[in-house]
Amino acid sequence: MVLAEELAKQQRSISVAEFFEKNKHLLGFDSPTRGVITTIKEAVDNALDACEEAQVLPDIYISIKKTGTDVFRIIVEDNGPGIVPAQVPFVFGKLLYGSRFHQIRQTRGQQGIGISAAVLYAQLTSGLPTVVISRTGAKEPAHRFEIQIKIETNEPDIISQQPFEWDRIHGTRVQIEFKSTMSAKKKLLEYLKYTSVVNPHARFRVELDDESFTFERVSQEVIACPLAIQPHPHGIEFGQLKRMAAASDEKLIDFLVNGFSRVGKKIAQEMCDKSGLKQTAKVKGLSAEELKNLLAAMQSVAVPAPPTTQCLSPIGEDLIRRGLDKEFQMDFVSARAGSRPRVTQRSSGLQTGSRSCTSRVPVQSPNVSQPSTGSRTTSPSRASRWGRF
Numbered sequence: 001m002v003l004a005e006e007l008a009k010q011q012r013s014i015s016v017a018e019f020f021e022k023n024k025h026l027l028g029f030d031s032p033t034r035g036v037i038t039t040i041k042e043a044v045d046n047a048l049d050a051c052e053e054a055q056v057l058p059d060i061y062i063s064i065k066k067t068g069t070d071v072f073r074i075i076v077e078d079n080g081p082g083i084v085p086a087q088v089p090f091v092f093g094k095l096l097y098g099s100r101f102h103q104i105r106q107t108r109g110q111q112g113i114g115i116s117a118a119v120l121y122a123q124l125t126s127g128l129p130t131v132v133i134s135r136t137g138a139k140e141p142a143h144r145f146e147i148q149i150k151i152e153t154n155e156p157d158i159i160s161q162q163p164f165e166w167d168r169i170h171g172t173r174v175q176i177e178f179k180s181t182m183s184a185k186k187k188l189l190e191y192l193k194y195t196s197v198v199n200p201h202a203r204f205r206v207e208l209d210d211e212s213f214t215f216e217r218v219s220q221e222v223i224a225c226p227l228a229i230q231p232h233p234h235g236i237e238f239g240q241l242k243r244m245a246a247a248s249d250e251k252l253i254d255f256l257v258n259g260f261s262r263v264g265k266k267i268a269q270e271m272c273d274k275s276g277l278k279q280t281a282k283v284k285g286l287s288a289e290e291l292k293n294l295l296a297a298m299q300s301v302a303v304p305a306p307p308t309t310q311c312l313s314p315i316g317e318d319l320i321r322r323g324l325d326k327e328f329q330m331d332f333v334s335a336r337a338g339s340r341p342r343v344t345q346r347s348s349g350l351q352t353g354s355r356s357c358t359s360r361v362p363v364q365s366p367n368v369s370q371p372s373t374g375s376r377t378t379s380p381s382r383a384s385r386w387g388r389f
């Protein structure tokens with residue numbers, strides 16, 4: 001067919017950056033107004049995650065300034081561990097690049113697409129590169145980068161890179177400029193307020209044009225960083241098992257014990273028996289049929305629930321109460337944490353008072369994405385059954 005030949009000439013692969021340049025609404029950049037909130041949320045999430053990983057109390061500085069008719073400069077600076085210079089271009093100049101995607105544990109960001117999406121939006125609307133300054137310790141110099149994304153290849157484009165005199169010993173500063181408006185100023189301050197409520201161990205200093213605000217910390221307790229866990233045998237799918245098996249040099253019994261949550265020798269033996277496979281068989285050599293039998297056995301044997309206390313970081317009743325107390329003048333503040341976690345754990349707080357008649361359920365990262373355009377977090381208010389209160 002002539003048409004098929006013609007179509008064949010037009011076939012080509014699409015880079016992730018090209019895809020998101022056309023579909024930026026999927027990442028929360030569907031309007032200039034929302035762009036500001038999304039960018040600040042992504043940068044603040046990264047700052048909080050980084051401080052948690054480094055076990056330091058977060059000191060986060062946020063600045064939003066108008067630099068042109070409709071161009072705004074956003075700066076977010078943290079006192080986290082910093083990013084090694086070799087990684088900076090990839091973190092900010094490549095979509096789908098990050099350290100958390102392959103770990104099973106609670107983090108604010110996961111897909112490695114948050115901050116690089118803001119870099120993409122900036123280069124699309126203002127044409128300006130993102131400026132990053134980062135330092136990893138007293139003995140290391142800080143480095144300053146100007147970064148963009150090569151859209152056709154989704155690779156970083158380093159416009160400039162040089163050592164930099166910086167008074168911070170460790171941390172990261174991101175400066176992003178794009179076309180925007182400040183019509184969502186109230187929403188932005190609301191987002192920061194709720195972020196502060198659910199992160200009472202963090203201090204946020206905010207400069208918004210000529211105004212400045214501080215959301216003080218009320219807890220000096222460093223949040224323990226959740227530890228990654230192995231996949232649970234009841235939550236795994238065939239393709240995933242096949243990939244794990246292909247990458248393993250272990251015997252079946254060791255593969256089950258070492259590769260999965262809550263599987264000890266006894267449970268692993270039971271799985272081997274049920275699947276009809278030898279404990280000493282090399283998993284790499286198992287056929288698709290044998291892996292299907294193994295999966296069925298893994299899912300039919302009773303296995304204790306995953307170790308949620310290790311991989312999740314619920315806020316807890318006391319901190320929710322203190323967070324609410326500091327930001328709202330309430331007559332009554334109470335909190336309640338879910339008592340019997342299975343796979344996830346949720347904490348909720350309830351407030352009432354004369355100054356406000358709203359009720360909110362804080363989660364560690366308030367929802368700011370739009371459900372109709374590909375929400376990436378669940379709305380906390382929809383997730384709770386208020387009848388219980």
Ligand SMILES: Nc1ncnc2c1ncn2[C@@H]1O[C@H](COP(=O)(O)OP(=O)(O)O)[C@@H](O)[C@H]1O
Pocket residue numbers: 042046047050078080081082083091097098099100101108109110111112113114115116172
């Ligand atoms: N402020 C920061 N301090 C230290 N590391 C950071 C910071 N911001 C981003 N990173 C690193 O860059 C990676 C990519 O960030 P991002 O694109 O926002 O993806 P995600 O947060 O979903 O992992 C993160 O996984 C983290 O390892």
Ligand SMILES: [Mg+2]
Pocket residue numbers: 042045046108109110113114115
């Ligand atoms: Mg992120």
